[in-house]
Amino acid sequence: MKLKFILPGILLCAAVSSFAQNAGSIVGVGKQVDPYHYQSVKSVTYNKACVASAHPIASEVGLVIMRKGGNAFDAMIATQLTLAVVYPDAGNLGGGGFLTARRSDGKLITIDFRETASSQATRDMYLDKNGNAQLNLSQDGHLSSGVPGTVAGLFAIHKYAKLPFSELIQPAIDLAENGYAISARAARELNSLKNEFLKYNTKPTAFVKSDPWKEGDTLYQPELAATLKRIRDHGAKGFYEGETAKLIVEEMKRGNGILNYDDLKNYVAKERPPITFSYRGYEIVSFPPPSSGGLLIAEMLKMIEKYPMSSYGFESVKSTQLMIEVERRAYADRAQHMGDPDFWKVPEKTLMSDAYLAERMKDYDPSHASKSENITAGVVHESDQTTHISIIDEEGNMTAVTTTLNNSYGSKTVVGGAGFFLNDEMDDFSVKPGVPNMFGAVGGDANAIAPGKRMLSSMTPTLVLKNGKPFMVVGTPGGTTICTSVFQSIVDVIDYNMSAADAVNKPKFHHQWLPDEVVIEKGFSPDVKDALEKMGYTCKNRGAIGRTELIKILPDGKREAAADSRGDDSLAGY
Numbered sequence: 207m208k209l210k211f212i213l214p215g216i217l218l219c220a221a222v223s224s225f226a227q228n229a230g231s232i233v234g235v236g237k238q239v240d241p242y243h244y245q246s247v248k249s250v251t252y253n254k255a256c257v258a259s260a261h262p263i264a265s266e267v268g269l270v271i272m273r274k275g276g277n278a279f280d281a282m283i284a285t286q287l288t289l290a291v292v293y294p295d296a297g298n299l300g301g302g303g304f305l306t307a308r309r310s311d312g313k314l315i316t317i318d319f320r321e322t323a324s325s326q327a328t329r330d331m332y333l334d335k336n337g338n339a340q341l342n343l344s345q346d347g348h349l350s351s352g353v354p355g356t357v358a359g360l361f362a363i364h365k366y367a368k369l370p371f372s373e374l375i376q377p378a379i380d381l382a383e384n385g386y387a388i389s390a391r392a393a394r395e396l397n398s399l400k401n402e403f404l405k406y407n408t409k410p411t412a413f414v415k416s417d418p419w420k421e422g423d424t425l426y427q428p429e430l431a432a433t434l435k436r437i438r439d440h441g442a443k444g445f446y447e448g449e450t451a452k453l454i455v456e457e458m459k460r461g462n463g464i465l466n467y468d469d470l471k472n473y474v475a476k477e478r479p480p481i482t483f484s485y486r487g488y489e490i491v492s493f494p495p496p497s498s499g500g501l502l503i504a505e506m507l508k509m510i511e512k513y514p515m516s517s518y519g520f521e522s523v524k525s526t527q528l529m530i531e532v533e534r535r536a537y538a539d540r541a542q543h544m545g546d547p548d549f550w551k552v553p554e555k556t557l558m559s560d561a562y563l564a565e566r567m568k569d570y571d572p573s574h575a576s577k578s579e580n581i582t583a584g585v586v587h588e589s590d591q592t593t594h595i596s597i598i599d600e601e602g603n604m605t606a607v608t609t610t611l612n613n614s615y616g617s618k619t620v621v622g623g624a625g626f627f628l629n630d631e632m633d634d635f636s637v638k639p640g641v642p643n644m645f646g647a648v649g650g651d652a653n654a655i656a657p658g659k660r661m662l663s664s665m666t667p668t669l670v671l672k673n674g675k676p677f678m679v680v681g682t683p684g685g686t687t688i689c690t691s692v693f694q695s696i697v698d699v700i701d702y703n704m705s706a707a708d709a710v711n712k713p714k715f716h717h718q719w720l721p722d723e724v725v726i727e728k729g730f731s732p733d734v735k736d737a738l739e740k741m742g743y744t745c746k747n748r749g750a751i752g753r754t755e756l757i758k759i760l761p762d763g764k765r766e767a768a769a770d771s772r773g774d775d776s777l778a779g780y
C-alpha cells in the first residue's frame with residue numbers, strides 16, 4: 207500500500223492498492239468510506255466545507271457526516287471518534303483535549319476536556335524517598351494516567367451539533383469491529399513500540415502480534431468496538447460508569463494505578479471563556495488555561511506586532527531572531543505563571559497587556575542572543591503525539607479541536623477488555639520544580655500536582671477572524687512546540703501572505719526558554735542558522751516540528767485547506 211499525496215491543484219494521489227479479502231468492507235456511513243482504499247489529500251481549495259485531520263479515513267468520515275446534514279460540530283465529533291480507532295497513537299477515548307469553536311451566529315465556544323489528576327494524586331507522587339523525580343512513572347504505565355476527558359468533551363460538544371450521537375459514533379464502531387488497513391507509518395510505529403506494549407500491559411492487546419506489522423495489514427479492535435457501543439447506547443455513562451469504568455478500575459488494580467470509580471464518575475468537561483485579542487486588525491480566538499497556548503500566542507504576537515515583519519521577510523535573520531526572543535520570554539512566563547485556573551490564579555490580563563509586554567521586550571537586542579536563566583535544562587522530546595482537527599462547514603461554523611494522549615500511544619497501557627490506550631498526561635504537571643518533563647518544559651507551584659487538578663497544556667486550537675468573519679482555523683500537535691508552530695503559522699499567513707500549504711509545510715523553529723537552545727526543523731535555511739550561531743544562539747537540528755492542519759477562508763468564501771505533509775494527514779471536503 208502506498209499513500210501518495212495531492213499537491214496543490216494536481217491530483218497526484220493514488221488509492222491504496224487493494225486488499226482482495228477485504229475489498230467490499232465499507233464503513234456504515236452511507237457506504238461511502240472504504241477503509242481499505244484510502245488516500246492522503248494534502249492541499250485543496252474547496253467551495254464550501256472541509257475537514258483536515260491526521261488520517262484520511264477520519265477526514266472522510268467527517269465529510270460524510272456533513273453531507274448527511276451535520277454541521278462542523280457533528281463532523282468534529284465523528285472525526286475525533288474515528289481517529290480513536292484509525293489513529294490510536296493520539297486519537298483517543300483515554301485522553302483529553304480542547305475545542306475552540308465559532309458558531310456561524312458569532313457565538314464563541316471553548317470546551318475544556320483536559321484530563322485531571324486522580325483524587326488519590328499527591329504533589330510528590332513521582333519522587334522517590336530521596337526526593338528524586340521518577341519520570342518513568344509519570345511517562346509510562348498505569349500511574350502516568352490522568353482521568354480521561356475526551357468522552358465527556360464530545361458530549362459537551364454535542365450540545366452544538368445537529369445529528370444524534372448514535373449516528374456520529376457508528377463509523378468508529380464499524381471501523382473498530384470490521385478493521386481497516388494500516389499505513390506504512392502506523393506499521394513502523396506499532397513494530398517499534400512492541401516491547402513497550404508488552405511491558406506496560408496486563409492483558410493481550412490488539413496492537414501486538416507475533417509477526418511484524420506491515421503496511422496494508424488489517425487492524426481489528428473488537429474490545430474497542432464494544433466500548434464504543436456502550437457509549438452509543440448509554441451516553442457518557444457508557445464510559446464513566448458501568449462496564450467500562452469497571453474495566454478501567456480493574457486495569458488500574460492490576461498495574462498499580464490510582465484512578466478509581468469516583469474519579470471517573472465525577473469527571474466534568476468545562477466551558478471556559480476564550481482568549482481573544484487582536485493582531486494587525488485580525489481577531490484571534492484561542493484556548494485559555496489550563497492550556498498555555500492561547501496566552502503564549504497572545505504574548506508572542508503582541509510582542510512582534512510593532513515590528514515590520516513583512517519587510518523583514520520570512521525566514522530572514524531579523525524576523526527569526528525577533529521571533530526566537532519573544533518565544534523565549536513567553537515560555538519563561540509559562541513556567542512561572544500558568545496552571546489550572548481552578549487551582550492557581552493565572553494573571554491573564556497582565557500577561558496580555560501592552561505595558562507588560564513592552565517591559566518584557568525592554569532588554570531585547572536585535573544583534574545578540576539573550577540568555578535564559580540557568581535552571582536544570584532538559585531535552586526537547588521528538589515525539590508529537592497529540593493530534594489536531596480543523597473544520598469549517600457550509601454555514602461558516604468553525605471548529606478546532608486538539609486532543610492528546612501526551613506521548614505516542616500515551617501510557618502504552620491499553621485498558622484490558624476495553625481496547626483503548628490510557629494517557630500519560632500526568633507528566634504535563636511539574637513533577638518537581640525545575641525538573642524538565644518529556645518536552646523539556648519546567649514549572650513550579652502553578653503547575654504542581656493536586657487531586658482533581660488539570661495539568662498545564664500547550665494545545666492551541668485557534669481561530670482567526672477578519673472583519674468579524676471567519677478567516678482561519680489552525681492547530682497542531684507537537685508538545686511545547688505547538689504554541690510556536692501556531693504562532694509562526696499565523697505570522698506566515700498574516701505577515702507573509704502565504705498560502706495554507708506553505709504556512710503548514712515551511713520549516714519551523716522553536717525556543718522555549720529552557721533549555722536555552724533554538725530547535726530548527728529540517729529544511730530551514732543553513733545561512734540563517736549560521737548567522738544565529740554567530741549571534742550567540744545554540745541551534746539544534748530536528749526532523750519534523752508539528753503536524754499542522756490549516757484552513758484559510760479566501761475573500762470569495764472558498765476554503766483553502768492544507769493537511770500537513772509531515773504525516774498521513776489528509777483533507778476531505780466539497
Ligand code: GLY
Pocket residue numbers: 592610611612613631634662663664665685686
Ligand atoms: N500533552 C501535550 C500538551 O497537552 O501540551
